[in-house]
Amino acid sequence: MTAMPAPAHTDALTGAAKFSVRDLDFYYGDFHALTGITIDVRENAVTAFIGPSGCGKSTFLRCLNRMNDLIPGTRIDGTITLDGEDIYGPGVDPVDLRRRVGMIFQQPNPFPMSIYDNVAFGPRLHGIKNKAQLDEIVEQALVRANLWKEVKDIMGRGGLTLSGGQQQRLCIARVLAVQPDVLLMDEPCSAIDPTSVQKVEDLMADLKSSVTIIIVTHNMQQAARVSDETAFFLQERQGEPAELIEFGRTAEIFTSPHDRRTEDYITGRFG
């Protein structure tokens, strides 16, 4: 394998790196899925991962909270640090990592329990029993998830009775209740109605002052609207690993990207 050229990097934002990824390669068994990924994800910013289907963006996202560990036969080369600490280092508890680095999926997946219990689930797991304290955590998480006003009078109702968009915000509240540092969102708006999309996008803007957000999206307008920085991934040829092609300020990526492949993708010439 020849050394990968550094991805074209447009004027980056200044600010501390939350995640620092260096020379990351990822394998599903024999299949080499990602190669040479080097990127700094900035703290308190929204970073979007874009690229055609199969470009490895979700795979990379799942490396960031070791979600891929759950798939047998996967392995990584290279390093990923969170606040300077190697997340694949010895002594790192993946469960604790996943509390710090929460994840939202495409399909909302509330637990079959009440709205209240969904949000209180994590804090309870971490040993919080005090009712008043739980009430406060639940309310705050629902407020931050832009859902409180809609559910405050129906907290005992089942989470699955909510609309799809509300369920997604409930899942966000459930993650926020355990005070994560980072929120990984994998296509969070693909399965929800436009009004809820707007609410999720609004809450991302509100949350980024306290949480670092990484969003994988197929919707380029969404990436352009919500993110501060954008990373473009591409698998150039079938069977070869995907790469990070370009990473930079979102405004620049969507007006004057440096790499021709980025420009061809964002202007809809392929993908």
Add this chain to the structure above:
Amino acid sequence: MRETYRNELKAIKAEVVDIGRLVIEMTRDSTVSLVEGDVDLAERVIATDDELDSRTIQLEERMIETIATQFPVGRDLRLLYSLGHINMHMERMGDLAVNISKATRRTAARTGPRTMYDLIRAQGNLVHRVLEAMLEAFETKDLELAYKLKEMDEPIDHLFKQFFRELSRLQDEEEIEWVSSMVLASRYLERIADHAVDIGERLVYMVTGEFEVFEDGFGDESGSPEA
């Protein structure tokens, strides 16, 4: 991918080229009308400006609709944004050709000093060259040619200064009035070329994403005697 959108962008660009040809024609005809005292030709230029105005407005509407419905980004966005500017410059160049044609109305009744005709003819030829080069640079995205526009514009500014020197030599009241119209026409020609230089700057942005101001470009008054 995105066939309809791609075709629309191509069609918009083609219309800007067509409008550019119309503007070149109007500029040439207005200059000829002035030199030959051809009031009919001048009137035709003035009438053509209505067509130019309506075409530039229609084109602007088309571009706004494309932006609203297709969310252009990257080079498509730079193209549309630049075409918007270029379209506006074209419209103004047409207005200046109309002004030259109005100078024909004022000057055609009598014949003035021979030098004046020679100067306008020379200036008109230089402006024509700049406009042709501008349109070619645009059609072929030839940035090297775009960068040359400023250099090609310089002698046009010098000729305009020459007009002022000629004006200062005159004594006769009536002649001064006649020559003043010619000086104004020369000024309009010089401004038309400045718009072409500015379009050249836009081309650089359109192709590279970098904003550049050509030295002494449009908006710089160093080419005029009042500076």
